[in-house]
Amino acid sequence: MTLSQHFFELEEDTWGTHDTQFWGLEPDNSGEGPDCPRCGEPIGPLAWLPPHRVRLELYGQGLGDFVRGPGGGNSFLISERFAEAFRTEGLTGLLGFHPAEVLRVQRKRKGPKPGAVPRYFAVTPCYSRAAVDEAHSRIRRVEPVTCPECRYSGLDSIHGYTLEPGTWSGEDVFRPRGLPGSIVVSERFAELVQRHGLTNMKLIPTEEFVWDPLRLGPPPAPAPCV
Ligand SMILES: [Zn+2]
Numbered sequence: 001m002t003l004s005q006h007f008f009e010l011e012e013d014t015w016g017t018h019d020t021q022f023w024g025l026e027p028d029n030s031g032e033g034p035d036c037p038r039c040g041e042p043i044g045p046l047a048w049l050p051p052h053r054v055r056l057e058l059y060g061q062g063l064g065d066f067v068r069g070p071g072g073g074n075s076f077l078i079s080e081r082f083a084e085a086f087r088t089e090g091l092t093g094l095l096g097f098h099p100a101e102v103l104r105v106q107r108k109r110k111g112p113k114p115g116a117v118p119r120y121f122a123v124t125p126c127y128s129r130a131a132v133d134e135a136h137s138r139i140r141r142v143e144p145v146t147c148p149e150c151r152y153s154g155l156d157s158i159h160g161y162t163l164e165p166g167t168w169s170g171e172d173v174f175r176p177r178g179l180p181g182s183i184v185v186s187e188r189f190a191e192l193v194q195r196h197g198l199t200n201m202k203l204i205p206t207e208e209f210v211w212d213p214l215r216l217g218p219p220p221a222p223a224p225c226v
Pocket residue numbers: 036037038039040041147148149150151152
């Protein structure tokens with residue numbers, strides 16, 4: 001573990017060559033979502049319980065190794081080769097690995113017929129002790145953060161963030177305190193993706209990650225210390 005570990009926000013490669021989505025086909029298999037042990041507020045979406053029956057929607061040329069979609073709650077799908085690489089190389093932070101059953105593949109944009117459908121597994125990223133460094137991040141909150149445990153309050157925008165030094169304990173995939181909607185990955189994860197050519201993932205350095213649906217722009221810089 002180096003001192004200057006870089007982290008990345010994990011996103012789907014929408015419009016990419018392996019753009020794929022899934023739809024959960026079981027209407028009633030949501031479990032409870034996580035609540036903050038201190039303030040009791042919900043900090044994440046409901047759990048997605050087995051059986052994981054899905055329809056895949058193929059927007060790219062071929063099926064992706066990383067697939068998200070409605071009905072997945074706090075989980076997503078990874079292909080068998082992704083799961084094997086992840087486990088063989090000893091990466092951490094993904095839980096579950098429940099087999100998913102693909103009932104149908106539907107092509108949504110022009111392209112070749114979908115080839116063989118790989119086996120997929122439903123996985124859930126862990127909630128980490130790693131915490132967003134609020135003072136060194138550019139985040140607009142709806143209200144100031146009050147709970148020191150979950151450090152969550154509603155979000156208006158993100159224009160880059162970093163993690164508080166010393167809070168990360170080495171997970172390769174996780175949701176950080178303060179931004180439980182984000183999936184953050186390590187350098188080791190980024191190397192795995194590159195070395196195995198895993199598809200439908202975009203890794204954005206957290207310092208450069210922008211989420212600004214209301215187009216508010218970056219928050220004003222804090223006043224310099226005098
Ligand atoms: Zn809390």
